[in-house]
Amino acid sequence: MVRFALDRGALYYRSMQVVKSHLKVLVAHKEVAESRRIGIRVIVDESGASRSAVERLLNNTIKNVPLDDLARLCAWVPCQIGDLLKLEEVAN
Numbered sequence: 001m002v003r004f005a006l007d008r009g010a011l012y013y014r015s016m017q018v019v020k021s022h023l024k025v026l027v028a029h030k031e032v033a034e035s036r037r038i039g040i041r042v043i044v045d046e047s048g049a050s051r052s053a054v055e056r057l058l059n060n061t062i063k064n065v066p067l068d069d070l071a072r073l074c075a076w077v078p079c080q081i082g083d084l085l086k087l088e089e090v091a092n
Contacts, residue, residue, distance in 0.1 A: 016090040023057040023084060026077045047076035057084075 031038050040058065044051045049069040056062035057073070070081055077084070 017087050018090055019085050020088045021057040021060050021062065021084065022086055023054070023073065026079055026084065027058070030077060043073075043076070048072045049076075 027038050027043065040051065040054055043049070043054050047054075049072040050066065053062065053065055053069040054073070057065065065085075070084065074081055074084060
């Protein structure tokens with residue numbers, strides 16, 4: 001979606017961006033590296049993050065994330081917050 005805005009007489013466009021979770025990809029990499037299957041229960045038990053936050057991050061349906069859950073997941077994977085959450089363009 002392209003949005004147009006008027007800024008001091010200049011017309012410019014801004015594309016719509018959304019935050020996407022890449023937890024599913026990071027978990028898949030961890031599964032391969034550790035040669036084991038990792039389900040939601042394992043993620044919750046080992047990381048200490050809330051089950052609802054993990055489920056929503058895996059399904060990309062989360063609207064807000066508790067910072068403590070982000071920190072726990074990043075420590076468990078291990079990764080940086082920018083590896084877990086990415087800003088992506090929305091297709092028109």
